[in-house]
Amino acid sequence: MNSELLKKLTEEYGPSGNEEKIRQFIQNEIKDYVDEIKIDKMGNLMAIKKGNGKRVMLASHMDEIGVIITGITDNGFLKFSNIGGVSPYISLGQRIIFSDKTIGVIGMEHLDDMKKLKLEKMYIDIGAKSKEEALKKVNIGDVASFYSSFTTLGDFITSKALDDRIGCFITIETIKNLKDSPNELYFVFTVQEELGLRGAKTAAFSVDPDLAIAIDVTSTGDTPHAKHMAVKLGNGPAVKIKDKSLLSHPAVKKLMIDTAKENQIPYQLEVLEFGGTDSGAIHLTRSGVPSGVLSIPCRYVHSPSEMISKEDVENSITLLTKILEKNI
Template sequence: YVDEVQVDALGNLIAIKRGGGKKLMLASHMDEIGVMVTHIDENGFLRFHSVGGLSPFSLIGNRCYFANGTVGVFGMEKLDEIKDLSMKKIFIDIGVDSREEALKKVSLGDTAAIKREFNDLGNRLVSKAMDNRVSCAVLIEALKQVQNPVYDIYAVFTTQEEVGLRGARVATFGITPDVGIAIDVTRTGDTPKSATMDVCLGKGPTVKVRDSSVLCTPAVRRHMEQVAKANGIPYQLEVLEAGGTDAGAIQLTKSGIPAGVMSIPCRYVHTASEMVDYRDVEQGVRLIVKLMETDYQG
C-alpha cells in the first residue's frame, strides 16, 4: 500500500506513498501512557513515575505489564480521605516478597503499560490505549483505501507524543511537509455532568479549532471542513481546553508548517477503558482519504 518505509532516530515509523509534488504529512502517535519504575523497596513493591498524563484514581485495582511479561497490580497505602490519593501513595505489586526477587523480574527505569482487554459493545468499542491506537488504525486503513493521492503522502506513526510531542517534531523537521495533519482522539461532553464540550460520540470525527498545544491554521481548518461537506462526511468542530496533539510540534517546526487536526471522539481518555464509536472511526477514514485526494491551496 506504500512505496517506502523508514524508521528515524526517535523510532518514528514513516510510510511514504507517492502521488504528487507537494508533501502531506499525516501523524498518528503510537505511544501510550504508562509508568516507569523509580524505586523497589525491601519487600519488592515498586514505586513509579507516570509516563504521560495519568490520574491516580484511574489506577487502583488495575494491572500493568512489562515488556518481559511481568504483570503488576496497582495498590495504595491506607488513606484517611480518598481525596488525599496521589501517585506517591500508589505502589505496584508484582507478587514477590523481597527486593531481590523483584530485581529478577524488573529493573529501575523499566516501563509498563496498562493491562486491559478490548471489548466490542456494538457501535461502541472499549479498550485501553484507544489513545491513540484507533488513530493509527484510521491512518492505516486510509492508506489502503486511497486511490488517487494528489500529494506525496508521509504517514508518520510517531513516538513520544504523550511526553512532549517529541517524535512529531523530529519527523516534521526531516520531512518539511507543505501541510501537516495530526490524527488523534479528543474528549467528549456527552456523559453525565461532564465538562461542557460540544463533542459527542456517534456524530462524526472532529475538525479541531484549538487545544493547549496548537491554534490550528485557519486555512487548513477551512479546507478540512470544505472537504467533509463536499463528500457528505459528518463532522464536529472541536475546541479542546486542555491537552495537546502532534500538530503543536508540526506547526512550530522550522519556519512554520500549516497544520490541522482530525480527532476521533473518545470517552474516558487516559484511563484503562477508553471508548470510541465505530461510526466515527469509519467516517474518520473517509475524511482522511478525501484529504489525501484533495489539493490544499492554502
C-alpha cells in the first residue's frame, strides 16, 4: 500500500468549497493514466478512460469538513461556524489550519454545564493580541480544516480527512491498476459532498451514467459499547444496502457481492441508519441512475483522528478493479 501517497492526500488542504489544492494534487497524480481530464463549473475533477461499453461513474469526494470564520473579537480571538458536520465536543482543544498555513487552537468560553457546549460558545486562538493583529492573518469568511498528523498504528492508519481522501486514494490506485475495461469509465472526484452532495449532483447530470458507484467511508460498530452496526475494521470493504440518502440498486449491489465472491475478496454488508454519500444525489439524476456504494469501514468519522484498516483499503482496490474489468 502506498502510504506516502495517502499521507499527502490526507494532509492536503481542501475544506468544502475550497478544493483547488487537493484537486490539483489529484490531477497531477492521475494525468498519465487516463485518456481525458475535465474540470466542470462546480470544480469537480473528471478523469475519463474511454471505452465502447456502458458508461460507469465512480465518485469519491475531495472535500473535508472544516470551519469558517464569522467574527473577530477586539482581543484577537476568532468566532466560527461549521463547514459540514463538526462536533463541538470533538473539536475542543484541537488545532486547525488555514490555507496559508496559519494555525489556531479551538477553545471555549467558561461553561458550568458542558452539555450546553455549542460552536457559538467557542473560539479559535491564533496567538493574536488584538483584532488588528488577527486581521493581518485571517479575515471574515476564511476557512480552515483540522490539523493533525498521519500516523500508522500496525494495520491501521489514523489521520484527519480520511473522509473521503481514502476514497480518492482507492480511486487513484484503481485507475493505475486497471489495464483494460470494456466500459467507458468516468472517475469523478467531487466537491462539496459535506455540504449536501452538491458536486455529485451536477457531475452526474453531465456524465449521465448507466451505473454509478460512490467510494466513501462508513461508521463501525466494533468499539466498546458502540451503537450496534454490523461493520468492523479489517473485515473487508462494505457493500452498502441502505443509508439515509439511498437504497442501493439491486443490480449494483449484486454486481459488487458477486465480484467479491468470485475473487475470494472479503466483504461486509452495511446498513447505515444515518448519513449519506454522493450516490444519494447521483441515483436521482435525470431519469435515475442505478447506484451503489463501496464503503470503507472507519472509526471516529468527522474527527481529526479518523481510523481505517490498510487491509480493507487493499481489498477495496482489488474489488473495484475487478468490477470495472467486467462487461457491465
